[in-house]
Amino acid sequence: xxxxxxxxxxxxxxxxxxxxxxxTQICLANGDTEPLGRKWLNSFMKRNPSVNxxxxxxxxxxxxxxxxxxxxxxxxxxxxxxQQEFNVTQAxxxxxxxxxxxxxxxxxxxxLSTSNKKRTYxxxxxxxxWVSILECIHGNGNSTTPLIIFKGTxxxxxxxxxxxxxxxxxxxxxxxxxxxxxxxWLNHMFISETQPIHGRHxxxxxxxxxxxVTTGFMYQCNIHLN
Numbered sequence: 304x305x306x307x308x309x310x311x312x313x314x315x316x317x318x319x320x321x322x323x324x325x326x327t328q329i330c331l332a333n334g335d336t337e338p339l340g341r342k343w344l345n346s347f348m349k350r351n352p353s354v355n356x357x358x359x360x361x362x363x364x365x366x367x368x369x370x371x372x373x374x375x376x377x378x379x380x381x382x383x384x385x386q387q388e389f390n391v392t393q394a395x396x397x398x399x400x401x402x403x404x405x406x407x408x409x410x411x412x413x414x415l416s417t418s419n420k421k422r423t424y425x426x427x428x429x430x431x432x433w434v435s436i437l438e439c440i441h442g443n444g445n446s447t448t449p450l451i452i453f454k455g456t457x458x459x460x461x462x463x464x465x466x467x468x469x470x471x472x473x474x475x476x477x478x479x480x481x482x483x484x485x486x487x488w489l490n491h492m493f494i495s496e497t498q499p500i501h502g503r504h505x506x507x508x509x510x511x512x513x514x515x516v517t518t519g520f521m522y523q524c525n526i527h528l529n
Contacts, residue, residue, distance in 0.1 A: 322347075382508070389504040393442035397497055398508040399515075401480050403433030433478045437488055439497075439507075447496045450488050454478030485514035486523065494527050504528050 322344050330337070340346070348354055368374070386396065437450040448471055453462065455474040463472075471492065475481050480488075499505045507524065509515035 382506075386506060389506075391504050391506050392500065394445075395497075395499045395503055396442045396506045396508070397439050397447075397493070398441070399437070399439040399493070400510065401512065402436045402438065403479070404436070405433060435475075435479050437480055437485075439493060441497070447492055450484075450492065452478060452480060452484065480512070480514050482514045482517050482519075485512075486517065486519050489520060489523055494523075 323339055435452040440446040450471045453474045454477055458472055458474060475484060497505060
């Protein structure tokens with residue numbers, strides 16, 4: 304009676320209870336009042352190999368919204384239009400992103416999803432303390448020097464070992480990028496490390512973070528189009 308029924312829910316330690324509750328609601332809606340057996344979930348998953356348990360990785364709700372097909376299509380339409388208009392080669396198309404690493408927390412949880420997925424995600428609205436990595440890569444696979452942002456006022460030598468990579472390190476009040484840090488990265492790292500081939504234009508893809516769309520940032524991009 305559950306063939307084709309797919310469960311996709313965040314559960315953590317209440318995986319069995321939540322799944323049983325959902326299945327019970329479906330049974331009652333279809334007029335079936337027979338209680339589920341103690342081993343119902345295991346039997347259900349054996350009967351439905353398309354459902355499996357996965358670790359749900361945390362992802363912001365805004366990122367989920369940004370994966371809607373119409374949003375993605377609009378983004379790529381604009382990108383290809385600009386690329387063709389300015390004849391930008393793949394080697395001159397750069398994508399910059401800031402990735403945060405939570406300190407001292409493990410918030411992954413067990414979820415049920417389709418078995419053909421290697422991973423799934425769980426929305427998390429909470430704000431957390433991060434060490435941020437600002438990184439940039441182009442279409443042929445080369446990358447600029449990463450910028451690592453710690454929470455603090457000054458860099459501490461105790462944070463680093465003898466084999467620390469030759470990256471750039473700095474601090475901010477909350478461990479995230481700021482308007483000044485992002486502007487400095489643009490001037491001293493991206494522009495100097497990504498000189499376009501034969502004087503052609505560059506494309507720098509950024510997300511909607513406020514530090515990426517300040518007047519100073521946009522103006523600096525405009526005067527360094529090539």
